[in-house]
Amino acid sequence: MNKPSERIIRWGIMGPGKIARKFARDLPEVPHTELYAVASRDQDRAEAFARECNAAKAYGSYEALARDSNVDAVYIATPHALHQKFSLLCLSHGKAVLCEKPLAMNAMQVEEMIAASKVHKVLLMEAMWTAFLPHFQAAMQKLREGALGEIKSIEADFGFHTPYNPVSRLFNKQLGGGSLLDIGIYPLFLALSVLGMPAEIDARATFFENGADSSCTMHLKYTNNAEARLYSTLLQETSTVAVIKGVEGVLTIHPRFHESSSFSIEKEGKTEQFNFINRGEGFVHEIEHFCNLLREGKAESPVMTFEISRQLIGLLDGVREKIGLQYE
Ligand SMILES: NC(=O)c1ccc[n+]([C@@H]2O[C@H](COP(=O)([O-])OP(=O)(O)OC[C@H]3O[C@@H](n4cnc5c(N)ncnc54)[C@H](OP(=O)(O)O)[C@@H]3O)[C@@H](O)[C@H]2O)c1
Structure with missing residues (x-):
């Protein structure tokens, strides 16, 4: 059996675009992680990305990925305007969320996301990768x-x-x-x-x-x-x-x-x-930090804090x- 510090984190990706591809390339560089699932609005696009990046599951809807009980953490790499919607969806299903920058479109949306993280006691972090380089x-x-x-x-x-x-x-x-x-x-x-x-x-x-x-x-x-x-x-x-x-x-x-x-x-x-x-294409640092927080049961990063995202x-x-x- 794995030690708690070696618990495998099974990732899902929402938004199989340019940055998601880089994330998927860096993920194997982080020990004890697995790219488990990918979701797109389109089943064929999800399957193509899953094949390319070795994900076990491909979903043709974002909701279906959020419902998969095998997923521990979701990387949200959709356009900005959809960050809040999919973060709230994932948090409500108990999935830890690493959401691309900007965390949302305005301060009110960010507050709602932070509130959801607190209510569901689930990790939420803005993927401001620079902070970890x-x-x-x-x-x-x-x-x-x-x-x-x-x-x-x-x-x-x-x-x-x-x-x-x-x-x-x-x-x-x-x-x-x-x-x-x-x-x-x-x-x-x-x-x-x-x-x-x-x-x-x-x-x-x-x-x-x-x-x-x-x-x-x-x-x-x-x-x-x-x-x-x-x-x-x-x-x-x-x-x-x-x-x-x-x-x-x-x-x-x-x-x-x-x-x-x-x-x-x-x-x-x-x-x-x-x-x-920089390890990998640079995303390894933030992913490793996030996985460690998740294993420690934390809901907020001490580096990319809620307050920094608010500011x-x-x-x-x-x-x-x-x-x-x-x-x-
Ligand atoms: N950290 C970094 O260095 C970095 C670099 C670039 C971008 N980003 C951030 O990452 C996010 C994505 O950027 P990207 O360049 O990867 O974008 P992209 O290549 O256009 O990919 C976005 C993905 O979102 C999905 N999507 C879901 N709903 C959509 C909709 N209504 N319209 C368009 N796409 C939709 C699309 O997948 P399906 O259509 O298959 O669902 C698409 O593949 C942005 O928020 C950006 O700020 C971060």
Whole structure:
């Protein structure tokens, strides 16, 4: 018999798209896990994904996977607008939920998800994988140790270009499309991790013809006069670098900063570089953390806490208010 720390976690995946495929490739790197089931809106798509990724079960509906009593944990990788619906479905069936970012479309939905996790006493975590990557944890540790002295500013951008296609979930406003929720969330998460919640948010955006934001410029101001200048865009490639400046030095997280394997600190005329190795495609770290919490019977992560998810969605809501971006 397995020790409790070696209990096999049987996973289900909802939303067999691009990111789900990466997750499925990384899962075997995490000991004592199994990709057990996959669900799609379409039985053939579910079966094709199950064959490709060695899942035992393929369901042509999300509800059917939620009802399978063999599933311990579900990775929700649908478009943003469906995160809340499928998370609530899984939590109500007692399945632990690792839900892709953003956790939901707005703060009210996030509150309902947290409430459901508490009522059902089931683990819920936002899959903000950056929080678990070695470079990010080490950079945050350096800042906590005061490597830069007081932090005064952050600059971070995340941009890539894909031709506009209103049907694709990246642009489709009904599905939560646009740059802010998809990639703007990463510079916001960095600023939140380093400086906490701002006193003031200012933002501007450009829009596609369907009303989804094509780019978003964000300016966060803090009570100690620190500031964060952040940018997301689907219109062009950007350097995707993060530069954090303190009174005693500068920490640069190299591209792409949210999934990087290095950062450098420039201080007193010298530059020191720190290098890291991400396991698998980078998802191994968050999956391992999540599986351990599940084995320990926890309902909340001490790393990606409910409060951090609340603050993160609060920032996204705050920026949306400034740029006048409303979803149905
Ligand atoms: N952590 C990361 O690095 C990262 C990277 C990319 C994306 N993400 C997140 O992961 C989520 C999915 O992104 P993705 O790029 O993997 O998307 P994707 O390739 O479009 O896949 C989404 C999947 O959701 C399913 N789905 C269910 N209902 C749907 C609906 N009404 N419309 C469209 N699809 C629907 C689709 O499967 P069926 O039609 O077969 O049901 C589809 O395969 C997003 O929330 C995104 O923020 C995270």
